[in-house]
Amino acid sequence: MAVIQVERKPLSFAERTYIPQILGGLKTTFKHLLKPTVTLQYPEQRPEIPKNYRGVPTLVKDPNGREKCVSCQLCEFVCPPKAIRITPGEIPEDSINAHVEKAPQAFDIDMLRCIYCGLCQEVCPEEAIWLQNQFSMSGYTRAEMVNNKAKLYELGGTLPDDHFKWDKKKSAEEHGNAH
């Protein structure tokens, strides 16, 4: 490889006094004084959140309004800081979703522990838990920072879903070719 020796030019007298450079710097900073501000006024103006942003983990329902989570507890096991606590519960016989059998009775995510790793979303077989674009979690007490099931569903809302896996399963059962 060719080595090019770059001659380091000695500074001229004007440069050694630094004064032209300082004046140039002052000019630059003065221009910034007159420029409009670039700051986002946070609570009023919200930043543009990119798609696939990994914010607060939330629970979602399917378009039919059914809880997707089947309380398999995979997310609870995989969660590195053990932020998730799930109490599994049965789905009552008379529910229209009785064929699913299980849904979480309680589902808490401690946001003081969560590290937003997204493993829970990765591991969930039902695509029930999603890290969405909610990024500002704050509270005055530790208890406030634990998202319970109601809060998680409120944050999560409904995501489009075209699988309707449990509905297909139910109709298959009804038409006699389960499994």
Next chain:
Amino acid sequence: MFDFYFNLPLWLRLVLQGTAVILVLFPIAAACSMAERKISAWLQGRPGPNRTVPPILAWIPGIGVFQRLGLFQLAADGGKFTFKEDPIPGHVNKFYFVAAPILAMIPALSTIVVVPFGAYFNEAGKLVPIILANLDIGLLAVFAVSSLGVYAVILAGWASNSKYPFLGGVRASAQLISYELSMTLSVLPVFLWINAPGGEGTLSLFRVVELQSGSGFAWDSVWYVFYFPLSAFIFLVALFAETNRQPFDMPESESDLVGGFHTEYGAFKWSLFFVAEYCHMIVGSAVFILLFCGGWNPLPGLPLGDVIHWLSGFASWAAHPLVMGLIGIGIFLGKVFASIFFFMWVRWTLPRFRYDQVMTIGWKKLLPLAIANLIIYTLGIAVLAHLKK
């Protein structure tokens, strides 16, 4: 009212005047911290403090303007500094620790005594300065008293009994002594020029301005910054160093000394140091303006007297001493604010020097420059005086 005031005993008048000046100076110094934040913000393309508003006042329509300007921040800062818990660390020398911020305020506020803020014509048509004490040693007094401020810094650094404040204090003392030399040498040509042989000798700051108040294209209408540009430059650089402003803020450079000499201080004591620094800045800029930028004269060749003369053509009350004094003070304060703005502007332009660079600039650059400046002007003035004869 005017007569009533001048019939009061002298000591009472002096006390009143002194209190008035401190009551103006202190809030201005405090407001500088606000200006600092706003100007930094503007230079960095952000709006700066614009949220604070007392909850009750927030209901008044139109108050939003003051809120966005951040004016309530001042009250919030003051309230916080006053009421917040102010612990004294267990390992410090309590007496000196508490004394240091108080000592910092004394020179900061007392140098203002010899600084004239304006002038008016008395009945005899003679220009009278608005000043607390028109001493003949004006400038010497400023130098002598303001350099006492370093004691507070050293004391704070030493009494804190911890490494970083101590280093900050040591740096401060070395830096202030180094730059004091160049500063004093840089103004000597100006006073050589004023105290021409045969004339009346004085170091009064008022006299300096008086000699820059010629009108039109007279010899004495030019501000001294044009006669002594190098002096003005050296003075300005030394002023930056003396007031511990960036790029010379060695005593408190937070990147290597945490907070320097005030690391262990909090709340009100800390804010006293801060206000003292701004007071030094204000007095320093005031002296710079008096020496080199024509004091209360609006423009070179357009002295305050001419402006008042012109104004009194429209309204006779403009020639009243009170009006003239107020206009003079207004112009002077305007210039001081411009210079404080310059201080803050430089802060966001230049990176902080390294400590050895500060010393190199002080001893190897500025001091020889100041001496050369002095010699050249001395020779020049001697030649001029010889020619005149």
